[in-house]
Amino acid sequence: GESVGLHLPTLSVQEGDNSIINCAYSNSASDYFIWYKQESGKGPQFIIDIRSNMDKRQGQRVTVLLNKTVKHLSLQIAATQPGDSAVYFCAEIGAGTALIFGKGTTLSVSS
Amino acid sequence: NAGVMQNPRHLVRRRGQEARLRCSPMKGHSHVYWYRQLPEEGLKFMVYLQKENIIDESGMPKERFSAEFPKEGPSILRIQQVVRGDSAAYFCASSLNQNYLFSGNTIYFGEGSWLTVV
Numbered sequence: 459g460e461s462v463g464l465h466l467p468t469l470s471v472q473e474g475d476n477s478i479i480n481c482a483y484s485n486s487a488s489d490y491f492i493w494y495k496q497e498s499g500k501g502p503q504f505i506i507d508i509r510s511n512m513d514k515r516q517g518q519r520v521t522v523l524l525n526k527t528v529k530h531l532s533l534q535i536a537a538t539q540p541g542d543s544a545v546y547f548c549a550e551i552g553a554g555t556a557l558i559f560g561k562g563t564t565l566s567v568s569s
Numbered sequence: 570n571a572g573v574m575q576n577p578r579h580l581v582r583r584r585g586q587e588a589r590l591r592c593s594p595m596k597g598h599s600h601v602y603w604y605r606q607l608p609e610e611g612l613k614f615m616v617y618l619q620k621e622n623i624i625d626e627s628g629m630p631k632e633r634f635s636a637e638f639p640k641e642g643p644s645i646l647r648i649q650q651v652v653r654g655d656s657a658a659y660f661c662a663s664s665l666n667q668n669y670l671f672s673g674n675t676i677y678f679g680e681g682s683w684l685t686v687v
Contacts, residue, residue, distance in 0.1 A: 490669035492676065501573075501660055501678040502612065509669065547611060551669055556614040556625060557602065557662070557676055 470566045477535040479563045481548035486529060488550040492557070493522060493533045495544045502547060505533070535565075543567045571596055573663050573679035574643075581685045588648040588655070590682045594663030601644040602662040602676065603636060612660060618644060651686045658683050 471477050483491070489510040494502035506517045508524050508531075515522050521534040531548050545562040574593040582588050594601050599620050604612040614628040618638040629636065633651075638644040648655055658681045665674045 494678070501575075501680040502662075504675060504677055507669075507675050556617055556628065558614065559604075559612040561611045 466563055467561070468564045468566065470568065471538050473538060473540060473567055473569045475538050477533075477538045477542070477565060477567075479533045479535075479546050479548075479565065481531040481533075481560060483529050483531060483548070483550045485550060485558075486526075490551040491522070491524060491531055492549045493520075493531075494547045494549060494559075495542075496547065496562070497544045505546075538565075538567050540567045540569055573661055573677055575659075575661050575679035575682050577682060578680065579683045579685070581687060582651050583687055584652060585650050588651050588684055588686075590646040590648075590659050590661075590684070591643040592646070592661030592663075592679060593643040594661075595677055598663035598665055598677075600664045600666060601638050602664075603644075603646050604660045604662065604678075606658045606660060606681075608657075615646070648684070651684070653686045656684055656686045 492507045493505040495505050496502045506520050506522050508515045508522045513524050519536045523532045533546060535542055543566055545564050547559050547562045549557045549559045551557055573595055576591050580588055592601060601618045603615040605615055606612045616629050616636045617625040618636060620638055621640050633649045635647045646659060660678050660681045662676045662678045664676045668674060
């Protein structure tokens with residue numbers, strides 16, 4: 459079946475470092491991908507998205523890379539801050555219906 | 570507040586009671602999605618609705634669970650005869666339509682409803 463997974467369940471970085479969170483997806487028909495950030499007790503917060511006709515998209519301190527050849531997605535956070543500590547999910551639109559989530563990567567930022 | 574609104578934020582029900590969770594999508598959005606999240610896990614798709622129509626309910630349990638999105642008013646996720654295993658966070662999301670290749674259309678989530686069954 460369709461699935462979206464993340465390579466690492468946890469990632470610990472120092473404040474100021476760059477963080478890279480990876481995600482592999484399995485549905486080659488997916489054409490839209492979103493990264494969400496979820497803090498404890500809150501809903502998923504939209505960070506950045508990318509459509510399949512692009513391979514890179516930049517936001518404020520975040521960059522998403524899409525490699526359709528190997529079905530890989532990554533989120534890069536520049537100059538990571540303590541406020542970036544959260545669980546990060548990638549999600550894909552599969553078969554034109556449901557948004558499918560992976561299990562998430564917990565990012566811990568220490569000062 | 571123009572975001573996705575969910576209520577109640579927290580709900581406690583005894584086993585066998587009914588739980589009703591409400592979701593008002595963002596202004597102008599006519600597509601609603603419901604997800605369930607167990608502790609320490611990801612979000613699992615339950616159901617996708619448009620106004621007055623269920624588009625995809627492949628993630629909904631066959632019994633006790635139902636969802637609607639009437640022409641007027643919020644979307645409702647209804648759980649009948651709740652059991653302890655229904656305890657979870659339920660998230661609602663909305664989008665403008667399903668054309669995600671259109672810049673500016675994406676899926677936004679509410680802050681969730683936490684159901685505890687005692």
